[in-house]
Amino acid sequence: MMRDNDTGDSRDGMRVVGEATNQAEAFQAAQKTAPDIFILDLDLRAENGLDFVPKLISSFPAARVIVLTSSTEIEAHQRAVQSGAMGLVLKEQGAEVLIAAIEKVYSGEVWLARSLTASVLSRVSRSSSxxxxxxxxxxxxxxxxxxxxxxxxxxxxxxxxxxxxxxxxxxxxxxxxxxxxxxxxxxxxxxxxxxxxxxxxxxx
Structure with a gap:
């Protein structure tokens, strides 16, 4: 969970305001810190990360969600986008990519890896019509x-x-x-x- 940092004492004006290992911890931390961005690991073992995306958005409508995953399955990426995630970053990509994604999503833009953009959004377009x-x-x-x-x-x-x-x-x-x-x-x-x-x- 991240917020814009006006003090400038963290990288690129961002700071981590909370970490959680499950949904309950995430809700508790978010209620205290009001993050601007949620970075959600979809590869949760005990819980379904995809099901968590719409719950976060409905509970914290001012925040935006970026999903982080090692999966290359287009169907999973499509579900994340349809659920309302504004960004999707593969774990194999470097930290600089994640930073860029955070900046784009914070400014109101969508972030998808170039290799995923066409396939994910075209499927979402067809399935959501x-x-x-x-x-x-x-x-x-x-x-x-x-x-x-x-x-x-x-x-x-x-x-x-x-x-x-x-x-x-x-x-x-x-x-x-x-x-x-x-x-x-x-x-x-x-x-x-x-x-x-x-x-x-x-x-x-």
């Missing part, structure tokens, strides 16, 4: 789709306004409409939704 979501997406206007794509690419509201030759307030109004139509709570959820449903291409 249904009539209800299709109807929501069909209700989007052309302009709203453009704004979704630019948002998912990491552009800020003012940058989107400049690119589309519209005002900042117009972009804000469109985003409000988009979140309402898709029943999402914020830009972070919108970015992930766009990847899952083919409204924007994931990073490669």
């Amino acid at each position: 249904n009539n209800e979501e299709a109807l929501k997406i069909e209700s989007l206007t052309k302009r709203e789709r453009e704004i979704i794509a630019l948002t998912a690419q990491g552009f800020k509201r003012s940058q989107i306004a400049e690119k589309l030759f519209i005002s900042d307030s117009t972009v804000r109004n469109h985003l409000t409409s988009i979140l309402s139509k898709l029943e999402l709570s914020d830009r972070f959820e919108l970015v992930f939704y766009a990847y899952r449903h083919g409204l924007s291409k994931p990073p490669v």
